[in-house]
Amino acid sequence: MNKTFFLAPLVYLVSTNGFAGTMGEAPEIYKNIITLSGGPAWTSSGKSQVLYLEPDVFNAYKAKKNDSTLGSAELFLGMQRLLGQSFIGQLGIAFAGSSNAKLSGNVWLDADPSFDDFFYNYKINHTHVAVKAKVLAGTQYWAQPYISGSLGVGFNRAHDFRLTPKIFEQLTPPSFVDHTQTSFTYTAGVGLQKSFCQHWSFGVGYEFADWGQSKLSRSIAQSMGSGPKLSHLYTHQLQFSLSYQI
Numbered sequence: 001m002n003k004t005f006f007l008a009p010l011v012y013l014v015s016t017n018g019f020a021g022t023m024g025e026a027p028e029i030y031k032n033i034i035t036l037s038g039g040p041a042w043t044s045s046g047k048s049q050v051l052y053l054e055p056d057v058f059n060a061y062k063a064k065k066n067d068s069t070l071g072s073a074e075l076f077l078g079m080q081r082l083l084g085q086s087f088i089g090q091l092g093i094a095f096a097g098s099s100n101a102k103l104s105g106n107v108w109l110d111a112d113p114s115f116d117d118f119f120y121n122y123k124i125n126h127t128h129v130a131v132k133a134k135v136l137a138g139t140q141y142w143a144q145p146y147i148s149g150s151l152g153v154g155f156n157r158a159h160d161f162r163l164t165p166k167i168f169e170q171l172t173p174p175s176f177v178d179h180t181q182t183s184f185t186y187t188a189g190v191g192l193q194k195s196f197c198q199h200w201s202f203g204v205g206y207e208f209a210d211w212g213q214s215k216l217s218r219s220i221a222q223s224m225g226s227g228p229k230l231s232h233l234y235t236h237q238l239q240f241s242l243s244y245q246i
Contacts, residue, residue, distance in 0.1 A: 033080045037241035038073035044234045046103035053222045060111035072098040086138050094132040100125045122161040126211045128154035128185045143194045154185030156214035176216035176227030183212030203241040
């Protein structure tokens, strides 16, 4: 996966340059575009859930209602062309990654609030590869409003699960095991972009993302089920971008 992730951008650039060079008038209509973007992002809190560790053993994992701040970055490699007289379209491949989202809460043994004996916390980090499209207003405007969206496959790594006893004498059970979950992911964004010379432009915007599914694997003392899991993890990003047209 790591070799593919880093080699794919090089293959993409070679193929798109060759494509543009064989289309007659394509150099006037089509342009290659490279965009590097990033910024701070905020995730929603985790989900409270009851997990069965054995047929007759279960605990409640009560998520704290707080958000986590993290960093997120993306490399976009695509083609750009005019869409009539008023719009510009971009289509390409986006490679994205993030730092750790931090999730935490309390553990109720037997799902009984009277046995609120542990704190828990763990982390999730995300990478994805997606097809991304972007539509911008034409260059006749001082700044170009845009909308964007992507669909792709994500890789969510849940890791570093920790239990902390609230009572010093309390024995800590084995932790859940790290796990990387492959999942469908998508993004939607809006913002403004401004050209500051012939080939370069700068942008600022907002992007919503759904990382998709994630989970921890079962502990060594567990005979059924898995660790805490999520069907969705949403992020909200303040996104700064720098684009170069080839």
